[in-house]
Amino acid sequence: MEKRGLHRISDTPKPLKLDRLSLIRELYRSLINTGRTYASFKENEVYPLVEKLADRNEILDPMSGYGLLTRYCSKIGITAYCIELNPPQYFWQILSLPSYASVLITTIQMTKNEKIFCHNKFPTAIESDDWFTEESKQILREIFALIRYNLNKDCGIKSKVEELSLSLLMPFVGRLSCSVPGDNSTQIKQGGICVYKDWENDYRDYLCALQAYLNDIPRGSKSNTHVVQLGDCRTIRLPEKRFSAMITSPPYPNHRDYFTMFAPENNFLDWMNSENVIGKYRLHDFVIGSNFVSGRPIPTVCTKATRRFLHALEEFRGSARAINDNRVYYIPYFAHYFHELEQSYYNIAISLRRDFEGYIIVVDNTTRNMVIPVSESIIEIWKNMGFKTEIIQEREKFHMGTKNPRARGFKAKHREYTIRVWRR
Secondary structure (H helix, E strand, C coil): CCCCCCCCCCCCCCCCCCCCCCCHHHHHHHHHHHHCCCCCCCCHHHHHHHHCCHCCEEEEEEECCCCCCHHHHHHHHHHHEEEEEHHHHHHHHHHHCCEEEEEEEHHHHHCCCCCCCCCCCCEEEECCCCCCCCHHHHHHHHHHHHHHHHHHCCCCCCCHHHHHHHHHHHHHHHEEECEEEEECCCCEEEEEEEEEEHHHHHHHHHHHHHHHHHHHCCCCCCCCCCCCECCCCCCCCCCCCEEEEEEEECCCCCCHHHHHHCHHHHHHHHHHHHCCCCCCCCCCCCCCCCCCCCCCCCCCCCCCHHHHHHHHHCHHHHHHHHHHHHHHHHHHHHHHHHHHHHHHHHHHHEEEEEEEEEEEEEEEEEEEEEEHHHHHHHHHHHHHHCEEEEEEEEEECCCCCCCCCCCCCCCCEEEEEEEEEECC
């Protein structure tokens, strides 16, 4: 069978892409091919906001995800200041910074034709209940050592060598994991078969596609001064009264945990840290919107909109199973979600200047035939802190069968808002 991990769309020379037959994880395949994936900013929504704030010189995104704000700020020539808690997403942002593109491209060119010297001859495939077999760990550790060695020869920022090495390796890590896709493209489950046949060719294909992605980054970039920080916006100490502008979007309450979306990569980082090969990058056990609620005490929320919503869940009249699910999962889940949003915005507000103006893009979805009041609660949080707010744009979005194939009508009806926030 012809190997089709890498292809060109037509005879006209175009950037190399990873196709759907590649064993690189779909999430990273999309990032490498398009620069976007699940829950990323959309350019037609965000770029006009960046243009509105172009005279502010620096824009904060305290929940920056994949760091797309840097792309739009680079076009205009202003600085993006991004904070991200989830290490794999943070490393993707590092990988995508214009200031590192040339050194990463050089490292790829040196690395992609060098053989990985593993001492064992690997079988075609291995089944395991763990995320990684010892064979996979050996390969990944050797690749990391080779990348770091090549970066050390060329990189003028020695303090960044470890992070740059990890950023180059992260998208390939899942290729050597023992895992299977979950119910949708954002889920992945531990245990399965790791295919070792042709992994070296897949690795070189991955590097070629990544090089094509990086080659596009410097084009049109008018700013190389972006800041990307691994941190938790609920607790991070930001410079007081530094920021006059913000564009951000909170994680949505869709019962998906961003740590588990990147479970193979986070497990690999934890293992490398336990082996004293790298430093520790996991800052917190729970991200905002984590669906792990068992054993966590239910926090107190301050906003009236949230309290009304939680009370409605308590009073919900349905089957005995639905009522029990509300008690043990849905009420704790939403209480944590909204409490952590409150924590985040209260902490961020300390760093905002008197002339601050920001935009928050948010989607209200539904549960138990009720609208989850994300936009209403966010507006209330900022008003309680003395800021003015207004909805400047809203539109309906229908998600037909995305996570729940039976979702129709009200259950599939979401509404997206762009909320403007500014000082009085």
